[in-house]
Amino acid sequence: MLADLDPEDTIAAVASPPGPGVRGLVRISGRNAWRIALDGFRSERDSSPPRRPEVRRGALAVEGLRPLLPAIVALWPGPRTYTGQDVAEIHTVGALPLLTQVLAGCLNRGARHARSGEFTLRAFLSGRIDLTRAEAVLGVIDARNSTQLDAALRQLAGGLSRPIHDLRDRLLDLVAHLEANLDFADESDVDPLGRAALADELQSSAETLSALTDRLTRRDRPAGNPRVVVSGPPNAGKSRLFNALLGHDRAIVSPRAGTTRDYLTAACDVGGMIVELIDTAGLDLPRDPIETQAQTHRADQAGQADLLLVCTSPDTLTARGELPHLDTPALSVWTKCDLGRPDPSRAAAAILTSAATGEGLVELRAGIARLVRDSNAEADLPASTGARCRDSLVGAKVALGSASQTLRDGGGEELVALDLRLALDELGKVVGAVVTDDILDRIFQRFCIGK
């Protein structure tokens, strides 16, 4: 865990703002920043290190992409840089999937994914910024630290948290079994773990990891747009509001409660920023399997939201609005204000709207844009959070592959255990670190140890 903050490591991250933009960039800082930026970069200049700040134009080879990507690499020699170290930036097309690939290339070449706030931390450590600014960033790291994991998985990998936990559990059992055989050879009745069984278990864990990585990739929002989920009790006018914000009828609307069963998504422009607007079924107790499924979709979507629009209408006053998901910013929206207006004392901070008259839609768009911007400024970039999860899964898979190879080469259990623990360390970055005590706990639970 601590090694992740080592100021000597070379770190990299996508550093352009979220959402589509014309230009995006990946920033790298540390001893190997230049080499990592220039590997795979073709330019007329040779790839010799610069003596002063320098900009090179050229093209970048990106894995999984046939044509070279036009790019600019900017190089700054330390210590007169923001972080006090050698810094490089790769500027290229602003599409998030591309930037993610560029970043992945940097990580493959030996960079470590920067933690949030880490560039700023280095800037402070090298005396480049003052304490006040460093502390502001620290506040962000701090606030995010406890919830980072949950948030990341919720945002990008809803439903992945459980299987990753399960996989970690399996690997932990495997390590505990190996270690029990190593540490308690002469004083327990630990059954030896056959090499064939071990190989099978490694293979099946690696397959699970691949499947998880694929799911994570699919879940990753292609455009990286913030998700705004319309929620509230049935018949609160959510779908009507959804259509009104889009400016055209996308969702079927009817006066009947419970018309929306599935969820709908559409890109929506809110004052120069594109968000993904999601309409969901009303929050209700399900009465049949279709409704159960509708509620599951709803909860999933709400769980992955960057912003919730919690709708209340005059005719659904008695229904309880959905409590915003923990840590998810929310806007209170009154709908159908043409039918009646709320008591000002109840709706002081709410935005009053009417899909019929168009009232309040401008304010609502502005409110959405403001909150999404705020939460993105505070939060990690969604892209880099997803990439970080994926890095860890890929890292774990590489370690498992190496364990299998060791086994095939006839290597000992102590060597297999080394790789397995590496895999656990990687998964630990996503779902909580494993320490020696966890392994020992399992050994003592499962095996009767001790003469």
Add this chain to the structure above:
Amino acid sequence: MTRKHDPYRFDVVVVGAGHAGLEAALAASRMGLGTALLTLNCDTVGQMSCNPAIGGVAKGQIVREIDALGGAMGILTDATAIQFRLLNRGKGPAMHSPRAQCDKKAYQFLAKLTVERQQNLTLRQEMVESIEVESGRVAGVRCRGGIQYRARAVVLTTGTFLQALMHTGEVKTPGGRGGDVAATGLSRSLFELGFELRRFKTGTPPRLNGRTIDFERLEPQPGDSDPVPFSFLTDRITQNQVDCHITYTNPAVHDIIRDNLHRAPMYSGQIQSTGPRYCPSIEDKIVRFADRQAHQIFLEPEGRNTLEYYCNGISTSLPRDVQEAIIPLIPGLEHAEIMRYGYAVEYDYAPPEQLRATLETKALPGLYFAGQINGTTGYEEAASQGLIAGINAALAVQDQAPLLVDRSQAYLGVLIDDLVTRGVDEPYRMFTSRAEYRLLLRHDNADLRLTELGRQVGLVDDQRWARFETRRDAIARLRETLKTTRVRGNSLFQWLRRPESTWEDLLRLEHAFDREGFSRDVITQVIIEAKYNGYIGRQVEQIERFRRLEDKPIPADLDYRAIPQLRAEAREKFERIRPRSLGQAGRISGISPADMATLLIQLKRGGSPASTVNPLDPDVTTPILGKLERQSGESACST
């Protein structure tokens, strides 16, 4: 330094002459300091209170480390062991672990003789009752009868004796070991000085008379035919070896134990303190693994000149009548006579976060704790702490820099770091899985890792040093030869690295290379290096990362309360542990990366003031980037 004519004035006083005290006293006196070793009973120096074995997985490696530093345990074991086994032979070399059955009395007598022969060392029978303090430093100890010893450093190695209470069923007897008394005054003194004390529990099994055991019915467990010695000074083991024997419990035994659980002090509530999970009593095993039909019992001889046998595997605090009822139900023990009944013992320990990595207490300069008082179990764990405490006490008296052994250098480094950084919640025993760099922390290379350190502090004598240099140089020469001799494009070292190739293959491959003068252990060492090569490389890289943070010191007087951004939990932990480096701070349980970032920032703030030059500040870079964009025009958007 010592005024020889005053029989109560010493440089270093060591309290307790068990495995920790022995090493501490021998180390301090060998380093030239006037040392007193005070024990409750001069006849029990180096006594093995529990089982008659030294070593085992991870523990055997520790004994080799003690020996490599110039300690006594390896030599004592080689001289007095009656059976040697290298455990985990079927696994990789990092897992190979020497273990020996010792003749308990022979071990103890040789330990006593070693102490008696040692110059600068005074062995004396005393019951220490309090620690003497003058102007904030330790000044000596006061013994029963008011006798005062003056010393500049005091090492406490009280084992299980502090307020010790033994339990056999409902019967409670004060005492730290069957037949011995408890130390009663010292706990109060420590408490009054402000040390926190807590209680642990450990247990022993019954001992039987071998004349009454039917060995014909039991499975023998012989020693190795090629015994591996513990000490780097021992060329070969020549003594005859004796067998251990194995038998098993059965459901009839389990039934009796189950019926009498309410009379076991651990279950009746008579004992509240925590015992070790890896050394459970037989009643624990039966409760926690209810579906098992049998548990192994190792019958270990206690010596050559006794018929007493130690029943390893059925440690118990059940009442005598229950012990008498279960023994005859065990195959081979139908007519066995119990000589000593099993018992559990409860004792005080001092949570080890109160120590520095030198094993000096943070609260009282000059006072050191080693062994079971720190919440550990095991002769080997105790001895290694005694050695480090003794060395550091001596170095401190001599105004020398302390000896700090880190996690990448030795198991004993892992042990001490775990103790002072993470504390203990059950009696601490070493396992190889506790060591991050265990491929490097092998029994075969303990001398290569530590003997130079031992030499630097003055504990490795000329004889040991000469042997070490010869071996080290031979290994280097052979490694060099193999790396520079090429056959069909590959060096011999590369050939050796292949999983399938053996040393004999190598000899066939290249007859020309000079293999004269390379002893078996030198060859083995190079083979291990070759076979583990890639993995060792990886561990060396990990160690470099580890060292970078280990080398970043945190001032001892850092005021954590003055860092408002620290979470309360982190502040409390930093205050308590007072980590000496960033590396250690990060290993404290419950410390998050954010806490570390806060600490990094605080350390920087304490250093040089922040500069205002900021070439890559967003405010400065934006114009540069704007320029970039203009330069790049549309080219970057054409995909």
